[in-house]
Amino acid sequence: MLRISAFALAMALALPAWAQPIRLGAVLPLTGPAAVVGTQEQRGIQFAVDEVNAKGGIGGHLIEVQFEDNQAKPDQSVLLFNKLVDLVKVPVVFTGYSGPTLAMAPLATRKKTLLVNGGAQADALDKASPYLINTIPVLAGELEVLADYLFGDASKKTAAVLYENNAAGIAGRDDFVASYTKAGGKVLAQEPVQFGDTNYRPALLKLGATNPDVLFVIITSGTPQLADQVRQVDAKYMVAGNTFFSDPELIANPNAEGFTHTQVLINAPDGMAAAFKAKFGTEFDFFPKQYYNATTIVLSCIEHLVKAGKPITGEALRTALLEIKTFKGITTTVFNTNTAATQINMNRLTNKTDTIIKVIPPK
Amino acid sequence: MSAYLQVEGLNKSFGGLQALRDCSFTVAQGRITCLVGPNGAGKTTIFNAITGFLVPDTGHVTFQGISLDGRTSQQIVRHGIARTFQNLRLFVDLTARANVLAGMQDHVGEEPFTAIFRPFHTARALAAKQDAAMAVLAHVGLAAQADMLVRNLSYGEQKLLCIARILATGAELLLLDEPTSGLSGAALSDVMALLRRLQAEGKTLLVVEHNTRVVQQIADDVLFLHQGHLIAQGAPADIIADPKLAEIYFGGAI
Amino acid sequence: MLWLHLLVNGLVWGCALGMVAVSFSLVFATTKIFHVAHAAVYGLGGYLAWSALKHGMPEWAALLVGIVACAITGTLIQKLLYERLDRRGATHLVILIASLGLSAVMQNAVAAVYTSNVLQFGLPWAARTTAIGGVLLTTAQMLTVVAGILSYLGAMWFAHRTVLGKRMRAVASNPFLAEITRLQPRQVHIAVMAIASAMVAIPGVLVPLDLGLQPFGGVPILLTATIAMIAGGVGSISGAFLVAVGIAVLQNLSLLVIPGEWSIGITFGIFVIFMLFRPRGLFAG
């Protein structure tokens, strides 16, 4: 035993510093119903890390990510956050889902550990902790753009809202209703669907009966089923949504013709999407793209510190991030605060492609 | 003067089946009364009606001049009547002593508040009850088995324990549902000896009994039940000698 | 007109729910096992059919693959797990926990193999709509209704007209008597598990045809079906089916008067109150 440790020590001393990997952490729902999103986020992170490691890492350091499964539960999240920070000594923890993120936020402040959220958009995340970096704008900004477009450019004067009955969906509903009402529109009705339930018919029927000009939808998964069911009830209204509509399966669905949505600009070159699909067997969807982007942002901050010869701590990373401020990865992400501003597009699904119809630059 | 236990005009039907019909009798204090009759005659139903486990359609039960109508089984035990069950219903995963303790009344700490906030008081009171429980066990001849799990006792010992458990309630009138069934030899004579001893100590016993030899040896009075109706009563010799009753009892005239 | 649409939609969903309820009821009434893993069997059927389809099998063959595979799974569960537990004198709580464990095993195995993403059958004919009395129904929905009614009739026929069905009812009403009269409850239990598992595979394939496949999707459906079974009276096939349809219709029509987020809560609230006043169910004697 002693000999082995001595040997390990000798190895550690003998090898140049570049051999030591930099370890990052991620606390995501990898099992249970929420795993639908969590595993996609995991793939996005892994994809970005593999890409950097294939090029030899950062300044010679390979990157390792330790993934922990919180099943979207706050108590598990707190436990696992402490595990990563205490035992693995990671400077960064990736997170998704509003609830677990809000549970970890006070710890991030106390431990001066960077908490990076690339997917959850509840408004409360904006000010939860100075160490919580949201690489995706909170919903309020995105939905303000959508509400203005729908009421103004598309002159849809009445709307109905279909939302997922969880933190993301409720935040989306409230933000949309506020912005749309402020723009002058009238919200006729709102109906929730349970997360994971892809039977939207009852809600669609009820909302359709109010004859809205537009149906605003905010659901994280099951959009292809939604398109089928909207077609089936022979809807006369326009269907509008947020970035969640940029799901390749939805885009490929002929029933989604005419769906209009905001798009937090995030484009992957075709080659990258193909490489992703070859690697993981699933599409390079919205969530993997977002987490790919979030990971590249964190990695460039690490690179910045490595080049400057500074230790990689949560505090140093945060300073670096706010200093660098503008990141030009697969999308331009600007940090004026700890929540990113990005370009938002208005898109429409036509002929099985997602076409940009209007561009709104970051504020 | 009213009888010790008086049962008047009990009627009970389950669906279409008339389990008891206009059943009336009395039990005298300090005696052993045996309740006999073929299977399905309503003997256990009478026990259930007296001890508050079922409410008769009509009729009254009076004990020492007090009406038991509408009383719960819990209140009836407090008035001094306790019963055993044909299928024993012992707590088989507890010790013999714990079964007897479960029969004792007025425990300190039998609710959580005292148990938690007055632990020493509870423990002292329980220690005192332990001695009393041992005395009851010794009385029925089970002192050596006090700390055995009931499931490990012999059938005869379990039968004795059933009686010990209701003795522990302090009841004066004991309703025993087939205390000797399934027993023979020494176990049978143990139980019979115990019943006589209890009578000598002033208890009153109402016993459902199938074994005519046992009835002959222990009964002071016999009640003969047939199809929910009391058709004869008297001294054991008279009842057993009656050919008509023997015909019903053994011939299964239904 | 909204009420008519909601009514029809409820009836369709009720047929799917009814198949789950009836199949669960067969198991529960006969074996007295709270077979939570039935939800996982339901999920498995859809995934296996999906695989069969992706390997180039025709639709009907894929459906058959799902049904047969589930029947085999059910048999194995009974033989390898429940029967062993029963022989060891396990209580209902122990069997329930084992069933929960099995459910976790099966669902996570599916998630590991197929990912947690919502998978689509992607059959255009299934989403094609036909107007019936002013209500548009997809082919998948119409198939669900037909399958639901046939399954119900089939279950009735099985329970009342076949030798095995009569043995099943005998075992359900008195397992001890069945044992001594050589009805061989063990074999009946296995047969019932096989039949119920085959039956639950039908909605297991047809519902995802319409709504997509999810590895953890079966549990909420099973819970509602359980409620239908209990409220309908354990052992009553008609009770389970009709109450399942009733619940689905009620949940749909309730949207006319209350916001949708409360419909599940109200369903279960009504059920709890119902249990307090009529604990043996609507259709039980």
Next chain:
Amino acid sequence: MDFFYTYIVLAEIYVLLGLSTNLLVGIVGIFSVSQAAVFGVGAYLTAFLVMQTSTPFLVAVLLSSILCIGLNILVTLPSLRVSGDYFVVTSFGIQLLATAVFTNWTGGTGGANGLPGVPAPWIAGHEFVEPSEFAVLATGGMALGCIAFWLIMRAPFGALLRAIREDELAVAALGKSVLRAKVSAAALAGAFAGSAGGLYASFLSFIDPSSFDLDASIFLLTMVVVGGARTLAGSVIGPFVLLALPQILALIDIPSSVAAAARQLIYGLLLIAFMLFRPQGLLGEKL
């Protein structure tokens, strides 16, 4: 070592819940799958009291426990009317109803968004914010719970509950009130769950319905069964083992894309193996 203390605190809170569940399910034999709902009410009420009315922490926990005593009696009452498997389903119903209320009553519970910013306990001028400090509180709470449980089980009340589990009718025939005993046990279980809820909300500072759903109730049952039903030792060891289990399973090297699902799968297999080969759990009695 915040990780270690966090583990300790969570496990200790779950011990209180384990005692609550064990009392009802293991000892009295009321098969409740809605204990997480009562736990949740305790957590939400404590959060509400300390956030909205500045009630001192200990008073808030006490009030939550009292409310949960009443609530648990209420949700256990159906068990007096419906038995066995019927009560299980009723209990499922109660749990799902509670989840619907936690999720949709936005004004009271923050709804699906949850309730962030529950302040750390403040007792006698000291704030228990670090996990190591909170562990003192949680250990105290757990110790009180364990002592209470131990005292009950050795008092005649414990014997009465065990007797009820074996044969209610025989207990009634011995002149004891089954109803009163069951209600007392439910009250006690409610107090345990309520105080656990208060500690939980204050420790995590954030609560949302996902901690109090059907999965959580089933997790509680699993804890009791794996630890061992009907004993104090079983209720204590169950939470510690089950909370450590994912960390132990994480040591098994599996390709990351399926690791989490594979671990849950192993977890399920463990449950099945326990039920088959050791239904009395680690330190319990046979269920």
